[in-house]
Amino acid sequence: MPPPAAGGRPTVVSLVPAVTEMLFAVGAGPQVVGVGSFDSWPPEVRHLPKLGALLDPDVERILRLRPGVLVLHVSQQELRTQMERVGIRVFAHATGGLDDVPRNMRKIGSLVGRAAEAEEAAAAFERSLDEIRARAAGRARRRTLIVFGHEPGALRAIDASGGIGFLHDVVTLAGGENVFASVKRESVRVSTEAILAAAPEVILDLRYGQEWESEAEAARERAAWNALPAVPAVRTGRVHVLSGDRFVIPGPRLVEAARDIAAALED
Amino acid sequence: MPMRRRMAFTVLTFGGLAAAACLIAPLIGSTPLSLRRVFDGSVPFAENPDAQIFFVARLPRTLAAALVGASLAAAGVVFQALLRNPLATPFTLGVSAGAALGAMLAIIFPVGLAFAGVSSVPIASFAGALGAVAIVYALATVRRQGLSTTVLLLAGITLNAFFSSVILFIQYLADFTQTFRTVRWLMGDLDVGSYTPILAALPFMLVAFAAFSVLPRALNLLTLGADAAAARGVDVLRTQRLSFFSASLATGAAVSLGGPVGFIGIIVPHLVRLLVGSDHRIVLPAATLFGAAFLIACDTASRMVMAPMELPVGILTALIGGPFFLWLLLRRS
Structure with a gap:
């Protein structure tokens, strides 16, 4: 079994910049043990190991880190199979419209044991967008x-x-x-x-x-x-x-x- | 028909075709255009969308298509004669791969450098083309026994493969959007958006065409073989050098202006030979003019079929060129 991070929550490797940002937004920053090569936000990720991206995931180093959850792109089917075979849970990120952002935030939050924080962050995200929408509506x-x-x-x-x-x-x-x-x-x-x-x-x-x-x-x-x-x-x-x-x-x-x-x- | 009259007839026919393409292409497009409003002097240019669609969007790209088509077709004729190989194209000797490498680097590492209104992408691609030309020429002359067309061909093909793998490597390191943009560059794009890139490429093309104008007679003899040509008084090395550098210059300028638009350099020369025979005094001007007309037609179609999206012109020329080329091969065998 992968080693749990503080508080019994799983550690995470995220190869997808959007989800890395979500993890930090829902308070799961301390659980993130590795990120993708294109990750640059928040500043904390600069000190984390870079483990490849869409085309070149560094499978060996990911396995060595033994994260509880690996975030990958939905098209990385092979990597997904490999990871699930060794018992690492996978979050396959897919995005289309704006609605997918809070939806993904909630999903990843509950996967890493931060359901309540994720709900809060996603709701705040939606509220802020609603405010912007409301202000623009009159123009x-x-x-x-x-x-x-x-x-x-x-x-x-x-x-x-x-x-x-x-x-x-x-x-x-x-x-x-x-x-x-x-x-x-x-x-x-x-x-x-x-x-x-x-x-x-x-x-x-x-x-x-x-x-x-x-x-x-x-x-x-x-x-x-x-x-x-x-x-x-x-x-x-x-x-x-x-x-x-x-x-x-x-x-x-x-x-x-x-x-x-x-x-x-x-x- | 005597030679002079045949030449005049060919130039008039194909010139008429090219001129017609130049005149008609700016009149048609994805949006309706009123010619009366285009030339309505009472409306200032800055406030006249019709005039801008005509003068900024359509006319430059028609001119760019004409120049790129003419350059690639003429360079194709010259390379086929120089290498004595009907399968040679302007891209055979690595010029376009060098240009592509330069463009890739400029797209993926945008330094924001622009020179006199020309962005870094065409500048870098032209530099890449010149680099490739220098390498291939150095390799072909390294044994100091004149210009070996065999070595030229092998060096060119190897350089093509080498540059292509460097391009793949750079694309692999780049992010998704950049990779997409580099791939898109390879499909060719004549929407130049202003006259500046055309004016930047034009001097190089003019130099190349000045060289082309003195080549046909020597090329006719060169196609018989270097020894046969030398026996008839052709300065073989000088002709080969002039052919190589002028055709490479035309190719490099064309690719930096419109991207590596495929198949023009091979379909047009062959098509023209089918129509007018193989005398370079006729083929070279005919291919130049027909290349211009052909690429204008392809580009006009490519900007209309999927509007407001662009169908990359290189895809269209390849879609037409591929089957045509197969037909040509079957017909020959």
Whole structure:
């Protein structure tokens, strides 16, 4: 049997950044003994062993740590079979829309013996989102383009959010109307023509992964959009470069992301 | 028909086709466009979506398609003659793999470097292409016995495989979104979004085409074999060098502008040979013009069929090119 952590609760290895954040949010931080290679939040995870990710889970080191629970991605079927064979419980993370975030929070919470804390955290998460939704309800909905990737400094290879997924949900909740909502996919490679035709009133240009914090860089990214002056968002100065992993990780920090997006939409 | 008239006839026919493609493509697309509003001078450009769809979205990509298609098709003709191999493509000698490696690095490690409005991705891919050209050339001339086309071919194929595995390794280390974006880059994309990337690639293409213009006669003789060509007064080494560098330059510039759009460099030359015979004085200009028209047509289709999503143009050219190539193979055997 895997060694129990303090209080008889199981230890956890989480290869999924969103779930790692949930574990810390439900107070299970001390039980986390290993994380994935892409985990960077909360700061405590920096000192934990990195055990691979979607394509390269480090099975040997995971086995040596003998966690009570292993969090993996739902597509890691082989790893799941291996782990269950040696008696490690598995939480297979799957995410689609925004509703999945509190749902997953409750699930992982009860799996690691933190059901009550998880219920509290998930309810707080839902409450905060409700508040944002309520505040946005009174405002006119702005037609919004949600971009989560393009070439640095140029309007090429533009990836936008379609009408499925947590980003679309967050923007809708925060008072925006996704211009590509009718495309039922999470990601859409859109042409400059499609953007000109969609005529968004707000552009949210999301940046993550690297350090994009400097104002000069944000200004340069904003300036790239000046190539399309007929787009209302460009004409009225409503191009917002928002940087940070919180916008793309479907975890508890989506509340902050939603607040930032709501503020941008209000601006 | 005398040569001069045949050339004039070919250039006029294929030139007409390319010009028609250039004129028609910007008029059609996923969104309805009113030409009257496009050229309505009373509305400022900044407030005229129709004019911007025409001048910012459609016209640059039509021009980019024309240049990329022309460069790849012409480079295909030159490589097939240089290597005396009908299966050679502009990508055979590792130029595109080098370009791809450069682009991958720029996508996965975005330094945010942009030069005169051109982002780091095309710059890095062009640098990668030049790097590959230098390596292949150094290998092919290392024994100082002229330019060995066999070594050129083997070095190119090996470099392709080597760069591809480096690319896979980098993709393996990258996160999911970045990997997706690099894979998408490999499918080709002509939505350049402004004229700057075109202007950046154009000088290199012009240099390459200037070289192409003096090559056809020598290429005709080179296809008979190096010795036969030398006996007829061709400076073989000079021709090989000029062919190799100009075709590589055209390929590198085209790939950095539009990504490695597949099959153009092989379908177009063969198709054109079927129509006009194998004299390079005719084939080279015809393939150049037909390549432009063909890629414009493919790109127009690719931006319309799944709108507002893009169907990557490289997928479309491969879907057309694959079966065509098989047909060509069967027909030959």
